[in-house]
Amino acid sequence: xxxxxxxxxxxxxxxxxxxxxxxxxxxxxxxxxxxxxxxxxxxxxxxxxxxxxxxxxxxxxxxxxxxxxxxxxxxxxxxxxxxxxxxxxxxxxxxxxxxxxxxxxxxxxxxxxxxxxxxxxxxxxxxxxxxxxxxxxxxxxxxxxxxxxxxxxx
Amino acid sequence: xxxxxxxxxxxxxxxxxxxxxxxxxxxxxxxxxxxxxxxxxxxxxxxxxxxxxxxxxxxxxxxxxxxxxxxxxxxxxxxxxxxxxxxxxx
Amino acid sequence: xxxxxxxxxxxxxxxxxxxxxxxxxxxxxxxxxxxxxxxxxxxxxxxxxxxxxxxxxxxxxxxxxxxxxxxxxxxxxxxxxxxxxxxxxxxxxxxxxxxxxxxxxxxxxxxxxxxxxxx
Numbered sequence: 001x002x003x004x005x006x007x008x009x010x011x012x013x014x015x016x017x018x019x020x021x022x023x024x025x026x027x028x029x030x031x032x033x034x035x036x037x038x039x040x041x042x043x044x045x046x047x048x049x050x051x052x053x054x055x056x057x058x059x060x061x062x063x064x065x066x067x068x069x070x071x072x073x074x075x076x077x078x079x080x081x082x083x084x085x086x087x088x089x090x091x092x093x094x095x096x097x098x099x100x101x102x103x104x105x106x107x108x109x110x111x112x113x114x115x116x117x118x119x120x121x122x123x124x125x126x127x128x129x130x131x132x133x134x135x136x137x138x139x140x141x142x143x144x145x146x147x148x149x150x151x152x153x154x
Numbered sequence: 155x156x157x158x159x160x161x162x163x164x165x166x167x168x169x170x171x172x173x174x175x176x177x178x179x180x181x182x183x184x185x186x187x188x189x190x191x192x193x194x195x196x197x198x199x200x201x202x203x204x205x206x207x208x209x210x211x212x213x214x215x216x217x218x219x220x221x222x223x224x225x226x227x228x229x230x231x232x233x234x235x236x237x238x239x240x241x242x243x244x
Numbered sequence: 245x246x247x248x249x250x251x252x253x254x255x256x257x258x259x260x261x262x263x264x265x266x267x268x269x270x271x272x273x274x275x276x277x278x279x280x281x282x283x284x285x286x287x288x289x290x291x292x293x294x295x296x297x298x299x300x301x302x303x304x305x306x307x308x309x310x311x312x313x314x315x316x317x318x319x320x321x322x323x324x325x326x327x328x329x330x331x332x333x334x335x336x337x338x339x340x341x342x343x344x345x346x347x348x349x350x351x352x353x354x355x356x357x358x359x360x361x362x363x
Contacts, residue, residue, distance in 0.1 A: 027207070027210055028205045028206065028207050028210050028211075029206050029207060030207070031207070031209075033207075033209075033210050033213065063236070067232065067236060070229065070232055071229075074225055074229055077221075077222070077225055078222070081218065081222070091218075092214075092215065092218030092219070092222075094202075094203055094204075094215050097202070097203050097204040097205075098201075098204055103204075104204070105204065106200070106201055106204045107200050107204065107206060108200075109200050109201065110200075112200075112206060114206070118204045118205060118206070119203070119204050119205045120203060120204050120205075120215075121214075122203065122205055122210060122211065122214050122215065125214045125221075126210070126214070129221070129225065132225060132228065132229075133228070136228050136229070136231075136232045139232060139235075139236070140231070140232060140235050143235060143236060143239045143242070144235065144239070146239075146242060147239045147242045150242060
């Protein structure tokens with residue numbers, strides 16, 4: 001694309017990243033979570049794809065590495081569920097809530113201010129699902145854009 | 155060809171009439187009927203899961219198996235797209 | 245009658261999508277119709293869980309004077325809608341990939357011509 005589009009994408013890309021990561025990290029306090037923040041970060045990567053073209057991005061980012069990140073997010077999510085089976089009582093049990101350790105503070109009932117150290121395993125699950133959604137959506141967009149840009153494939 | 159169009163139009167109009175009559179059997183907008191489960195979740199989400207966000211506590215804690223199946227669907231969709239375009243990636 | 249208008253909107257969206265799926269012959273338009281049906285179902289789930297004057301079920305800095313079992317919308321339909329949106333994105337990506345392959349193989353997107361060109 002033209003220089004104007006590339007400059008605008010260069011300016012907007014870090015802000016989109018920061019906003020998406022903020023939505024992922026504060027998923028247990030404000031509206032948002034892993035899926036929504038992952039979609040925001042993936043849309044920032046799609047902006048990069050629009051500005052620089054898919055062959056350039058495909059040369060710099062390996063899709064196998066993105067697929068590895070996607071699998072790592074899924075493995076982390078299931079591992080947290082199995083840890084709930086070991087330390088708590090059931091699969092997906094929230095064994096960190098109310099324990100007083102990491103993410104273990106219980107908030108007061110009713111309207112409270114945002115305390116980041118609450119939520120039990122929910123921030124960790126948000127992070128795992130966020131990594132999964134970022135890598136999954138970006139590899140889908142990248143492979144489809146690259147396949148529609150080249151001439152010969154079967 | 156003609157017969158197919160007539161049969162499609164007939165089935166489509168039957169579905170339309172079914173939908174239009176069935177919406178008046180629902181509860182009115184803004185007054186949900188059975189709210190015991192949701193009231194329990196809203197009341198207990200802060201001292202059971204320690205989370206301020208009720209929707210996140212439902213997604214990841216009360217109904218975690220739904221999210222597990224959803225993650226499986228996303229994984230299989232990514233695997234399917236990568237499998238369909240495996241010739242273009244070298 | 246006035247309180248059923250959101251449900252009528254849902255029925256209108258589902259009928260528009262169903263008409264597109266049944267009577268159009270272009271594969272891209274069929275995919276768009278399926279997407280419209282998904283949007284209608286998401287809207288249906290959301291308006292099933294709405295309570296009059298309710299706020300979102302999030303306790304961080306509530307508006308003052310909110311009574312919280314009755315003054316909040318139901319959280320379970322919202323969580324199911326969140327699930328449904330991500331599934332919709334995944335299915336849409338898979339459908340568009342298949343449509344791209346069909347176009348490369350047959351050179352057309354008309355479903356009846358594709359059926360005739362079967363080898």
